[in-house]
Amino acid sequence: MGKTALFPGSFDPFTAGHLNILRRALTMFDDVVVAIGVNQDKLGFYSGEQKKDIIHQAVSSMDNVQVVEYDGLTIDLCREMGIRHIVRGVRNMIDFENERAIADANRRIAPEIETIIIPTAQEFAHISSSAVRDILRHRGDTSLFVPEGVVLPAR
16 A cells, blocks of 8 residues: 545635645655545635535546545544645745644644645745635636636636
8 A cells, every 4th residue: 555645625726736736745645635624714615515526627637636525633534544644735934834833733633643744836826715716706717726627616
């Protein structure tokens, strides 16, 4: 069995930056599970099923990517699935500090699970799901911000 990583997030929606992190994670791991989490602090723009469909569009050519939904602690999902690595992407130092704090807390609770933080490639650093949602709300063109071939559902 190869090494598997969990790539968790709200992915609302999945962006070109997320795909960049996923592709780079696949250079380190044999398989990656993209885990769509329920974030109690965020009102979802898309439903879980819509998010899964968007991600499936983006990863349709990747045999070594699985997409799941979950509600609860990420480390609990890792334990349930037998995964020992979490992959997180960061765009800037603010993201890094937030992700490091979460990684530190996870390490205290589950020392057997390691978090790998991957900075996004510079050309994607300006892309955020919230910016894509804002463009969508104003009926703008999101094609430069989402993976090629992905069609976002109308809202």
